[in-house]
Amino acid sequence: MINNKKFSFQNIKQKLQVNKPWDDVIIFVLNILIAVPVFIIAHQNLIELNWFFNIDRILLFLLIIIIIQLILRLLRTVIIVCIILYLLLLFYGTASGNYGFNSVYEDYDSMIYTMSDNPYPQDIIIAKLLPFPNKSKILSAIEYQNPKVRNFAIMATSKNFKNIKGYSDYRTIIQCFAVFKEINSRWNYVSDPKDTDYIASASESLNYFSGDCDDHSILMAAAVRAIGGTPRLIHTKGHIYPEILIGSLNDLETVNYLIKNVLFINESYKKQLHYHIDERGQVWLNLDYTAKYPGGPFMFEEILGALRLD
Template identity: 75%
Template sequence: MIKLRDIPFQKIRDKLRIKKPWDNVIIFVLNILIAIPVFIIIHQNIIDPNWYFQIDRILLFIAIVAIIQLILRLLRTVIIFCIVAYLIVLVFGSVSGNYGFAAVIEDYNYMIYSMSDSPNPQDLILAKLLPFPNKSKIEDAVEYENPKIRNFAVMATTKYFKDIRGYAKYRTTIQCFAVFKEINSRWNYVSDPKGRDYIAKATESLMYLSGDCDDHSVLMAACVKSIGGTPRLIHTGGHIYPEILIGDKNDLETINYLIKKILFVKESKGKQIHYHIDERGQIWLNLDYTATYPGGPFMSEEILGALTL
């Protein structure tokens, strides 16, 4: 027997109920919009088993979609309230500068891209390496506290990428990429005096942005360190090049997206991001003068020594 007090609620519920097939369409769209941020959060906080073609992440996303779809179907009678609540959350996030509409779109692009175009891993660099040649001279040459070096690096950060928004965690890395762009776009290779291994100080190479591979490495390391980055130099057979620490594998996915889709789109088009993993699982990107984008191909794969500055 229907009670009188239940009639108004039933009428309201019937008016709010969306007719088929639009209810299924709306549920599916709302599902995807909710599933994307949920997937990103879980993806970044669980161990990556490194399955082939990211099968584990694909299965994870399918499972999240299935669970949310079930929940939304159970809430079918109040689906409009779910939509309004979701929109309110996104509007509030957009206004407050937190997770909003732009972040949903960004996460969607990031998720699709990170699954379809992964970086190219390199061999693990072991702790036991040969002594780094000219170590003391190079450490002295990396004048990262010199005002000229600092001012040059700051100038580069105002010239490139200063309008990038939404990546506060990676601000220093992006600024170091600006330094990379400024130096590598202007670098002029000049050999050492015949029969002598000449190590130029960073301020010396800065005058004309010229020198050989170790001079470039010293200048790059000095500039990167002067604005808060962590550089290191890699010694190979007859070559030295700089690298920059970017974090762990989760950071690598974001950096990969930044380089290929925002910062160095033209330079990295159709190419992979190359990196090294050290004994602690940290990721280092190549900043050699031969590379046109951070993480470009290595000039030499044979690693003899590493010097963190």
């Protein structure tokens, strides 16, 4: 009886084995497929040590690669089981609303998209891999549920563009543009204290409408989200600025008309809109403090990081 069980186990084991050199190829592919999402999850949830040249994140990625490689080599005789387990984990992540098939697809689609020719900087995978400066402090400072921030945003919508008719589908975007107009017409750029990166909360910035680029971005993102808009923050070399999600290219046509012919006629006269298109085809419009109208010129083009709030 024992021999029969042993024989049966050996048969199953042989069926699960993959012949050389294909086992090494599968292990390599699986390692890459598993390592990238595992690193993204670890990177977004582990505390950033802020080591020089992001060495802490480089070491983390190498450690993940090595550990996964060792595990897969130990299990190389049942590599098919590893594939099944990987798929089951993705099914679980999809069902539970965490990292699943859609997330994996978007990350790898982003890699391919990055390699293609496109005139606009994109929300590429490097934005997920590189640490966003002061990420935890900035997220805490974007107080979109603070009554003071919400009340300010409501005041801005009552003061600006309140009587615009005929664009009910774009009401939220028009109201966010009202917030943009109110903040940017009052914003006073003031540098941080020397040798200190001071992060002001949204409610704090409402006192004097003053601060540097990250303070402006925090206030803009908080106020926009407080009334239903979808903002994100873009990190470039030495600068951070806010953007707002417009929608598709068809939506951009309508928004372009609104800005140039209804809302910001003088400010945008004979000028173009500046925006980014991400790998999902979504359009993000520039709301920087230097812009006189939504979609004003960028100070810097190259995207080093993107911080979304949803």
